[in-house]
Every structure is written in structure tokens, then in C-alpha cells.
Amino acid sequence: MTIRDVAARAGVSAATVSRVFSRPESVTVETRRRVLTAADALRYTPHPVARSLARGNTGNLGLVVPDMAVAFCAVVTKAVSHRARRDGYALFVADSDDPSARLASDGVRSAHAMAKQVDGLLLLSPTTDDDDLRALADVVPLVVINRDLADVPAVLMPSADGAVAAVEHLHALGHRRLAYLAGPANYSNRARCEAFTRTCARLGVAAVVLGPFEPTFSGGVRAADLVLADGASGVLAYNDDVAAGVVGRLADRGVPVPDRLSVVGFDDTSLASMITPRLTTVRLPMAQAGEVAVGLLLDVLRGTPARGAVELPAELIVRASTGPAPEVTP
Amino acid sequence: MTIRDVAARAGVSAATVSRVFSRPESVTVETRRRVLTAADALRYTPHPVARSLARGNTGNLGLVVPDMAVAFCAVVTKAVSHRARRDGYALFVADSDDPSARLASDGVRSAHAMAKQVDGLLLLSPTTDDDDLRALADVVPLVVINRDLADVPAVLMPSADGAVAAVEHLHALGHRRLAYLAGPANYSNRARCEAFTRTCARLGVAAVVLGPFEPTFSGGVRAADLVLADGASGVLAYNDDVAAGVVGRLADRGVPVPDRLSVVGFDDTSLASMITPRLTTVRLPMAQAGEVAVGLLLDVLRGTPARGAVELPAELIVRASTGPAPEVTP
């Protein structure tokens, strides 16, 4: 079923059919009706590929995530998918955590592969080289999430505020020695670690940074014993998975949470309220970030510059994994 | 940069350039070299959209999942994405859990929207009407995952075996009254429920089916109290999230797991080994399912019929949430 078939059946030219599907108002209601009935008698619907070629844009967006199996990525992806669809765009997704890929910087390769087939690209916290990213930005409109790069529009969840709130929370509970469990060397980790250290200094609490650890449950398991050895009474983990690993390991060792050790996570993924005790954590507006990122990208596509980074506030959610510091730490 | 620019610079025709990028062996190594150097001097790379239109196929695959935020979906998506990429396909993803969508059967709408832009479609456990699915299968090559539909190739994870193993496991531990916590009315739930009931009957243990519950942590929380009221000493949940909800609620009520109640989950998502006690669960080969589904689809695209369903075995993973039945249930 091509546009010509419909044209023939409706007794009009192909151009008119095209108009009906592109700018309906530019056509008499009568011819429009004729075309439309012909179209759905023939079950015709415009061929998106041909349309893309003729128009010079695809109606597609692309998203590359580091690892879809990580809850954080999945939630962002879901939000991006919905928002894209709502605005009439289809979504390409690439997961750059491919073991079969040569190099670690596979995200950029996926991105380039998609570039010609999308109108714009969303990159989730890419660990890629600055220059690679800039080169990519020259080829295709780009928005990055959780990555700060001059001249590339971004949505940031500056978890620094959250880290500050977490430290203040623990300080208020009487904790005087705190540990931060570092994750991978990315934007988020740097922001959190820096805010942690700074706030501890401000409040006069002893601060120790442990790690880096894998940002996973097992990373947290490993970290737990180090924290115990260190003697801190409160710990801020890079993310919820790590925090859950700490909590799990502590349970195995019979160390009560929060009575002996308070644990704070990051992200507020669904996991946080699924473990016992439920995790105090810094909530990141992941879904909102996905939404906003698409919005930013669409602005760029429409020519509205809207450059710069938009920051989405994080929020400390207090649950059951934090409590008063133990009386004495011998 | 079009093919013509390259042709001009290399002093050959457009057709030759096309050949170099499509069937390089059909061209002299000398001209090939000339073309290739011209191409990357011009940073030329074939335009996929134009190529799609001319060839009549897109090099894209599509995947629709019910809810990316569910670990199960994310893991399958990741595997699909990798396998697709490895075989040179890009991947469209749609999440059909869109609240802004009119009807629940939004998966099919997403699917139709993608149909013209992909060579084939993967549907993850769609709850859609049989006829809608068949209609879709007429329009585009289709493979379904966790859905049994005559004439549509499928990959199934027949969790029935897993349910049987779970019941036998609990029976061996001395349990004589078991509950199944039902989930949504889909292929998986039916298979599990039926196997549960049948196996209980065979072994002479009392079986009660509770629910349906939402397939979530809160669903499990709600279920926990019903199980306790029922008096079963072992419970098989629809999935790990539900099982985790049960475990969590039981912890809150001070009911020891597994001493008072043994809990078995389904899927073996990462959550299963992140809660305390670590969950005994039926492992579903989700990643493998994604891989195999792509393989099936590619077979169809290549003309190898390979119809029918492939079944991937489930496996009971015994961890710490199951133990001997309590001595007496008064």
C-alpha cells in the first residue's frame, strides 16, 4: 500500500494524500474525507522510512544506558520511553555494557551507530572521554544525564544536597565518625564524596572515605567489614545496592542496624524499601530526569536553544536504617 | 556527504561505492581501496534510512516490554539489546505500561507503531488479546516471550518444572500445607499455579491458592497476613518481589523465616540474594531467553522457518528462606 494507491482510489494526486497526512488543514474537508476513507479502506499508513528520507528527519530518539539491569537505568529508560512516545517519537535503546565489545567506551560507538537514524540522542551518565562526547555532539543533537560537560545540555541530579542532608541527619543522631563508600569515578560519585567530606568538616565529625567499591550488592558486602574495622558508626553508601550489601553483611555478622551502625543509601530505587530494615536513602528523581532530558532534547530539535544544565533536587528519605549513635564506641 | 561525493572523489560511479559498502568482495581491491580512502577522507558512512528504503529492510528490531522498571523486563531487554547489536541490528524499545495510554492493550499499539520501521518484533509476555496478536503477526515477523500462541514462534520459560521442584523441596522439608500466591492472569501464572496444585495433590499436601495479588512487594506484604491466617507453613510466591514482600512483612510481625514459614520466590532476580534471609527461588533464564528470542526472530527473517516454541528450563535455587517445617501447627 503506497501513497499512490490511495491517491488513485480517492481520485486525487499523491501530493494531496501526502498533505492529508502531513498538514491536513491545507486541504478541503471534502477531499480530506475522501482520502481518509480511501486510506483506511486500503489500510494505508504512511511509511516512516520513506518519510524520513524525504523530510530529512526521522521522528526517532536514541538512548544509551550503561547497564539496563541497574534499576536506575531502567527507571530512566521507562520515563524516557513514555515521554518520547507522548511526543510522537520512537526510541532506540542501546546498552553499552556489552562484554563482547572491544573497549569500555562502547557507549560512544553505539551512539555513533544510532546517530544517523535519530533526530537526537540521550546519554545516561556516560563515563566516556570528554572529547569523544564533544565529537559526538557535533554529529547529532545531544543531551546528557548525570554528566557535566560544557556546551552540552544536561540534566543533573546534584546529589550533593542529598549528601549534605544525610550527613546532617547522622550528625543530629549523634554520630561522630562517618564513612563514605565510594563508587566509580563519575560525576555522581565525585559530587557525593565532596559534599560528604565538606559537610563532615563543617560539622566537626570525623570522615573517612573507603573504596572505591563496585556499585553493587557484593561491593557493599565487601565494604561492610571494612566499615566495621574502621569503627565508624554511620555510613553513606554510593548507592542503594551497596547500602543493601552492607545491611545484608551486617545481618549475617549479627551486627544490628541501626543500633550499632546506621546506613544511608543513594537513589531510592525500589530495593530501598524492600530490605529490612527499610533503607534511609537520598531519593533521586530518576523518572523526572528522563522526562526532562527528553524535553530538553526536543527544545534543541525545535531550535529553542535552552542550553545549559537543569538541576533536579535530591531529597533525603528517612526510614529505618538510621538511628541514634551507639552510646560508646570503645 | 552522500555516496555521490565519494564516487566523485574516488573517480568511480555511485554504484561502485555502494558495492564497496554492501558487497566489498564484488569489487577490485584497488578500487575498493580508492573508494575507502575517499570515504573516510570525507567521513562518509552510508545513510541507514536511504539504505532501508532502497533495500526494503531496515536492520532494526523492536522490543515491547510491559514495564521496564520490573527487573525481569530489564534483564531480558539487556540481553536482547546485546544480541541484536552483535548481529548488526539496532533496537527499538517501547514500554507499554504507559498510564497516559487509553487502553491497557497499549502494547499492540506500540507494536504497530514500530512495525513499519523494523524487520521484526519481540513481545515480552504480552497480556494482549490473541486475535490482536495474530493480526500483528500478519503485519510483521513476530516472536513472543512467555506467551503461548499457536503459529507464533515463542520462547517459553515453563516455570512448571520449577514449581514442581519447589513443592517437592518443601514437601521434603516436612511441609504439609502450602500456599501459592497468585499473580496476574498470564501464561506464567497459569503454568505455576497449575503445577503447584497438581504436585501438591500428587504428594498429598494440602494446597491453597491465595490472591491474585499485584506482582509487587506490596502485593507480597498484603499476602503475608493472609498466609499466616491460613496456617500454611510454606508459600510459593508468583515472583521474587512478592516473596520479598512476604519476607519483609513477616520480619515486621516478628515471624521468623524460615523457622515459622518457608518462602519460595520465582525468577531469581537480583533482589532474591539481596534480602535477608536470601531467597530460595526458581531461577528463570531471562537473559538466555532474550538471546534465544532474537535468534528465533533472525531465523524467521532469514527464511529459516524454525517455527514452534523453544522451552528454556527453570531451576530451583535453594537458599536461606526455606527450612524444615515447624514441629507442630496448633
Added chain:
DNA sequence: GTGAAAGCGCTAACAC
């Protein structure tokens, strides 16, 4: 408001 014609960038016969 509608039609004719050119062309988006590439591929696929078919000649040479």
C-alpha cells in the same frame, strides 16, 4: 486547494 515533477540517498538489475 490541487497537481506535476524533482529529488531525499541508496540499491539492484541490466548492460558493457
Added chain:
DNA sequence: GTGTTAGCGCTTTCAC
């Protein structure tokens, strides 16, 4: 082996 010629299905001037 390589070039020529038609398209793939749609959009978009430019006339009328």
C-alpha cells in the same frame, strides 16, 4: 568489475 538507469515511498517547490 564497473557504469547506467530506474526506482524504494514520500515530501515539496512551483505552477495553475
